[in-house]
Amino acid sequence: MNTLARLLLAASLTTGLLRADDIVLVDGNTIDGVSIQSETITEIKYRKSGGRGGVQSVPSSDVRTVTYSSTNADYREGLKLLLAGDTLEGAGLLAGAASDTGNRLENHHRATGLVTAADALIGYGDMESALGLYNELLHDYKDTRHQPRALLGRARADLALGNHDAAIGGFQQLKDNATSLGYGQQWEMEATFFELFARQVKGGGDIGAIRDGYADLKAKAESAGFAAIATKCGLQLGRLNLAAKDYNRALPAFNDIIAERLDTDRAVAAGAYLGRGSCLFALADKTRSSGNAEGAKDDFKAALLDFLRVHTHYADVQEVQAEAIYWANQCFENIGGSENDYHAAVLKARLKGKYPRSPWAARVD
DSSP states (O other), X not given: OOHHHHHHHHHHTTTTTOSSEEEEETTXXXXXXXXXXXEOSSEEEEEEGGGTTOEEEEEGGGEEEEEOSOOXXXXXXXXXXXXXXXXXXXXXXXXXXXXXTTSXXXXXXXXXXXXXXXXXXXXXXXXXXHHHHHHHHHHHOTTOTTHHHHHHHHHHHHHHTTOHHHHHHHHHHHHHHHHXXXXXXXXXXXXXXXXXXXXXXXXXXXHHHHXXXXXXXXXXXXXXXXXXXXXXXXXXXXXXXXXXXOHHHHHHHHHHHHHTGGGSOHHHHHHHHHHHHHHHHHHHHHHHHTTOHHHHHHHHHHHHHHHHHHHHTTTTOGGGHHHHHXXXXXXXXXXXXXXXXHHHHHHHHHHHHHOTTSTTGGGOO
């Protein structure tokens, strides 16, 4: 689940206790104690508590999250389950409440519920269900402020399902809309990042141009104050250097992200640990190949710590779990000894049991 969705969940858990809605802005400021009147692609209209000052508005592009004061029991329980890690049941309850036209939820509640459930399912790996929820939102709530978020999510789901051209087209649509419909610079940059990533995943393109694209976007994002986008670009630059076996460039990129991990999206931080572990594993393998088997064990142990951190501390980042378990298994096998062999066998069974359809499960005996 991304940081934006997690912030929304955490804030929304208090909806049963609040007497008014709260708006959190991108710059960190808040508009407290209001009653949301409507939400559209361009603006949120609200009244101050007690009706003071009449109807006011704030641009949707300036809003990070909204805390709602009145939803319903299923909606709130779904959010609680999502935050507790029960993704399937939580997303089901939340999406069901949002789709039930017989209850008294407002349209902005419904749109927020659908997109939050869909984002959670993306993180869980259930792309087909996420795609359905994004399409429902885009079809039924054409003027919601969550249109850009749903366009991004739908294209990400297409990408994960291997629909590369559809994904690239979706990211391009979001870029175009960000300019023509006023979504804001952040959405344009998000779309640019994922379009580059989609072309990287699709393969067959100019890797040098993709690398330059990440570097250019990273500089622009840093200049504009969008640190999360800049960090994601840094992660991909590290991965490209890792794929090219340029460990001298890859390792510093991953280390820079890890140094700032507390201020970084959890998925990006997990990716950085996974990348650093992969660098260390490759260096350990190189040391062993040179004839220094004992020296290689220390490097395998260092790599192991990174893979285990991904598996334990970042267990909620589902999309990297199978890969982390696979490489942790390989580290234990390469370190050797009866105790390590036992741990390797446990991880192998866990990989095959929890992620039987993953390509990483197919790589173990």
